[in-house]
Amino acid sequence: MTNVLVTGGAGFVGSHIVDELVASGYDVTVVDNLTEQVHDDEPDYLNDEAEYVWGDVRDRELMTELLEEADVLNHQASAVGVGQSMYEIEKYVEVNTLATARILDIIVNEDISLEKIVVASSMSIYGEGAYHCPEEDTLHYPSLRGSETMAEGQWEHVCPDCGTELEPIATSEKKPRESTSVYAISKKDQEELTLSVARSYDIPAVALRYFNIYGSRQALGNPYTGVCAIFSSRIKNDNPPLIFEDGEQTRDFIHISDIARANRLAMERDEAEDVALNLGTGNPKTITEIAETLIDLYGKSDELEPEIANDFRQGDIRHCYADTSRAAELLDFKPSVTFEEGMRELVEWGREQDAQDNFEEAHAELEDKGLVGDN
Template identity: 80%
Template sequence: MTSVLVTGGAGFVGSHIVDEYVDAGYDVTVVDNLTDQVHDDEPDYLNDDAEYVWGDVRDRELMTDLLRDADVLNHQASAVGVGQSMYEIEKYVDVNTLATARILDVVVNEGIDLEKMVVASSMSIYGEGVYRCPDCDARRHPSLRSGDQMARGKWEHVCEDCGTDLEPLPTPESKPRDSTSIYAITKKDQEEMMLSIGRAYDIPTVALRYFNIYGSRQALDNPYTGVCAIFSSRIKNDNPPLVFEDGEQTRDFIHVSDVARANRLAVESDAENVAVNVGTGDPKTITGIAETLIDLYGKGDDLAPEIANDYRQGDIRHCYADTELASEALGFEAEVGFEEGMRELVEWGREQEAEDRFEEAHAELEEKGLVGED
């Protein structure tokens, strides 16, 4: 039986990956430090058929012991949160970049024999997505919008040649990367280090560039996590979701069960030494997300999204996945429809306690000068 070591396997995404592997007949070991920002205690959804080791991936001796018994390394452990990464820089580099470097140093120098490695990467490494100028009929890869543009409330990118508003296109893996946060830089580090060592030591390696993941087991109390969880905690506490800019920015939302399946397919496919988008290719506006959640929680008569018309430093406007390579390399296509997936999230969320800590997190961003007004 193939043995898989899943780092961060007690978390939101990692735990679903563990379930996917267990259901497929793998022998699964999890290492997780149950970080306080995500977990109050051991979660009640842990899989009884997996082995759990409570420890830190930065512990070299522990990781050496665990890797010696593994056939596959699935590296999910990371500090997450774009905004928080911009003022907890050392923490993010330590937990993401340096921890991954230490794991790979163990693999290379401690006689570890792995059949495959899979690493969680992120769409954040792209920065902005791909665009097209409708007048010039040309592709554009804009960088971040300037502070002056944002302060004027001019949210859309414009063509550098003719000034026409650009139209977003699906973002392929070949798009030049423009990491615009410390979090994104560390995810790029993780991806590049894993792929580099995989190539050098003939270990087939796949980096999965996750787009915006949502679904059950998201930490609703964590105000630094995904927008669906943040909005859910606001709505459950009868507070309106706060939407930055004009709310028309788009993202690619993919259900966590599809992400888990992509991880299994990455192990079972012949794919190696490749980075692959994991998304739906179907963009949704942030306002649309807020409205859908309000409706599903049954609070449409009492709440509406609050359009802030302010902005966060480093935020992008549009990015959604080109899914062609995922289909070709992994045989993967997202199966959970948006409405079905959001209902699953809300049904789970109704049963959860959720302290709304958004104002606290927002105040931290303002204090650090990371929020601006138009």
């Protein structure tokens, strides 16, 4: 039986991957350090049929022992949080970049034989998404918006040639990468280190560029996690979701069960080797839509409405959603969970969870570090 080592396998994404692999007949070993920001204790959703090792992926001796027993490495362990990464720089580089480098160093120098490596990457490595000028019929990959522009409430990108407002289009894997945060840079490091080393040593490998993942098991008390979890904790505590800019910025939200299935397919399909693939739906949603949907599903439409801040966070992008054609071709993967179904699943699970609202504290940290601008 194939033994799959899943790093970070007790977390939100990793635990769903573990369930998917166990259900498909794989022998699964998990290594996770149960980081305090995400876990208060061992979560109650852990799969009884997987083996769990509580330890750190930065521990060379431990990782050597685990890799010697593995046939496949599924590397999900990562420090997550764009804003936090901008002032906890050393931590993010150590946990993401250095730990990945150490794992690869072990594989190379301890003569570890692996059938495949699957590594979690991120849409954040793109920076802004792709855009089209309707007037000039030209493709554009704009850089970050300037603070002065956003302070004036100019949220959208405009064509540098004619000044027409640009239209966001699906972002393909061919788009030049312009990582705009320490987190994004560290995720790009994880992807590029893995693919480069695997290519050199003839190890099949694939990087999966996750877009915005949501679903059950998100850490609702972690104010640095995804927007669906942050909004859920606000709503459950009868606080309005705070939305930066004007709320019309868009992201691509994909349900966790589809991410788990795509990881299994990436492991199994020979077509997916030495390649990076987008994992999204191709259907962008505005941040305001997310907030309003969650308020409605939690039954609080008469009490709450989103609070549009009209201020902005340094480094935030305006629009980015996935061109999913490459994953469809190489993995035969198409998302199966609709936005409506996925949001209902998240809220049904969220109703049963304790959710401390730590958003104000996290927001204050960003302001203190000069990472929030006023409009």
